[in-house]
Amino acid sequence: MSIMSYNGAAIVAMAGKDCVAIASDRRFGVQAQTVSMDFQKIFPMGERLMVGLAGLATDVQTVSERLRFKMNMYKLREERDIEPVTFMHMISNLLYEKRFGPYFCEPVIAGIDKHGKPFISSTDLIGCPMTPGNFVVAGTCSEQLYGMCEALYVPDLGPEDLFETISQSLLNAQDRDALAGWGAVVHVITKDQVITRTLKSRMD
Amino acid sequence: TQSSWTLSGLENIASMVVDAISAPPAGLTQDFNQEVLTGTTIMAVAFDGGVIIGADSRTSSGSYVANRVTDKLTQINDTIFCCRSGSAADTQAIADYVKYYLSMHAVELGEQPEVRTAASIFQQLCYNNRDNLMAGIICAGWDKVNGGSVYTIPLGGMCVKQPFSIGGSGSTYVYGFCDANYKEKMSREECERFVKHAIALAIARDGSSGGVIRMAIIDKSGVERKVTLGNEVPRFYEGN
Numbered sequence: 001m002s003i004m005s006y007n008g009a010a011i012v013a014m015a016g017k018d019c020v021a022i023a024s025d026r027r028f029g030v031q032a033q034t035v036s037m038d039f040q041k042i043f044p045m046g047e048r049l050m051v052g053l054a055g056l057a058t059d060v061q062t063v064s065e066r067l068r069f070k071m072n073m074y075k076l077r078e079e080r081d082i083e084p085v086t087f088m089h090m091i092s093n094l095l096y097e098k099r100f101g102p103y104f105c106e107p108v109i110a111g112i113d114k115h116g117k118p119f120i121s122s123t124d125l126i127g128c129p130m131t132p133g134n135f136v137v138a139g140t141c142s143e144q145l146y147g148m149c150e151a152l153y154v155p156d157l158g159p160e161d162l163f164e165t166i167s168q169s170l171l172n173a174q175d176r177d178a179l180a181g182w183g184a185v186v187h188v189i190t191k192d193q194v195i196t197r198t199l200k201s202r203m204d
Numbered sequence: 205t206q207s208s209w210t211l212s213g214l215e216n217i218a219s220m221v222v223d224a225i226s227a228p229p230a231g232l233t234q235d236f237n238q239e240v241l242t243g244t245t246i247m248a249v250a251f252d253g254g255v256i257i258g259a260d261s262r263t264s265s266g267s268y269v270a271n272r273v274t275d276k277l278t279q280i281n282d283t284i285f286c287c288r289s290g291s292a293a294d295t296q297a298i299a300d301y302v303k304y305y306l307s308m309h310a311v312e313l314g315e316q317p318e319v320r321t322a323a324s325i326f327q328q329l330c331y332n333n334r335d336n337l338m339a340g341i342i343c344a345g346w347d348k349v350n351g352g353s354v355y356t357i358p359l360g361g362m363c364v365k366q367p368f369s370i371g372g373s374g375s376t377y378v379y380g381f382c383d384a385n386y387k388e389k390m391s392r393e394e395c396e397r398f399v400k401h402a403i404a405l406a407i408a409r410d411g412s413s414g415g416v417i418r419m420a421i422i423d424k425s426g427v428e429r430k431v432t433l434g435n436e437v438p439r440f441y442e443g444n
Contacts, residue, residue: 005267008411032243032373032411038443140267178243178411179267183442202434203442204262204407204414 008179009054009139013110015118016162022110026183037182049111054138056104084111084119095127106138141177243412245374246287248344254423255352258399261415284345289372291338319345323355331361374406374413
């Protein structure tokens with residue numbers, strides 16, 4: 001029984017034209033049992049930056065809290081918002097510090113940089129960063145998500161189309177995973193605003 | 205009143221049932237050698253004039269959902285069904301054997317066998333091969349001698365007759381609901397509602413249960429099958 005599939009999660013982020021979207025499921029479960037259906041897995045780290053964390057739920061919460069602390073300290077010292085690529089390096093360092101006793105979580109980062117360019121990236125549980133440019137996935141149904149994203153993704157989608165694409169990728173992938181699902185939340189980040197939508201999904 | 209085929213003959217053949225664990229399915233998880241399971245929710249309730257049986261439709265291999273529209277309600281004869289939980293391969297193999305033996309028995313008997321008999325054959329197979337099988341079965345149906353009956357045959361191979369029975373991994377979440385809401389002598393409609401609600405609640409909490417709710421209503425005129433699709437499954441408390 002893998003520790004990364006003890007709780008279960010589905011996280012996906014996609015890049016569009018001057019916008020990014022990040023989405024996750026809402027399940028909190030202990031192996032097969034679902035305990036709650038409103039568990040937060042995506043955390044805002046600035047006005048145009050969000051991080052989604054898949055993996056062991058306790059580490060999702062611990063890492064998000066540690067990131068929040070580091071973010072607050074960065075803001076106080078730098079007196080500006082952090083750039084997404086810098087944040088990616090911050091996470092990578094945080095995770096690699098625990099190289100031989102890691103946090104069992106895989107982060108997915110989505111944000112817009114100061115020039116308005118979309119940025120998405122993910123790392124593994126010990127901090128290896130990956131910046132593919134189209135989409136990133138994490139969680140117990142990552143293979144299903146890869147399949148859905150490869151099939152549905154086209155570059156340079158606008159915010160509305162990106163929302164539809166990422167929603168369908170997430171919903172259909174999590175329907176093939178027994179440990180992820182029970183609702184979904186999607187954030188679409190543009191230069192001016194963040195639109196958050198909760199999706200009605202299969203609750204099984 | 206013993207039937208004409210001998211128990212020892214049956215035992216010989218039954219003990220030759222080889223462990224039918226299937227070859228690793230083409231699941232996409234790291235658990236390539238995880239046996240395909242119907243970690244599931246199954247249920248059967250007897251009412252006046254017949255039985256209603258129900259099940260979810262998820263088959264999982266590790267955390268991968270290998271089949272999301274499985275049919276876990278397997279027909280044994282015209283008025284006898286079984287609900288399968290546990291290893292998909294084991295339960296399919298057992299149900300096939302019982303179907304075969306029961307049909308031979310019906311020819312020898314000259315009339316439709318009782319549900320009791322089918323349950324007894326399930327028990328023989330599950331008990332004598334208990335070390336090699338993982339099968340939790342509910343055998344339910346209608347016969348003219350006893351009306352609707354429900355027999356539960358859990359993992360070790362015991363067999364017990366009950367007014368209603370729940371089984372599978374999802375059943376643990378609805379024991380309280382079923383105990384609180386079961387009434388004797390329910391009508392057909394009340395029974396249907398009871399089964400559908402119980403399975404819906406189990407699907408909501410159990411990761412190994414999901415998909416559609418399949419039901420079969422068995423009475424003297426035969427079987428009526430119903431499917432409740434995902435968007436029509438009753439929804440209860442889901443958080444804020």
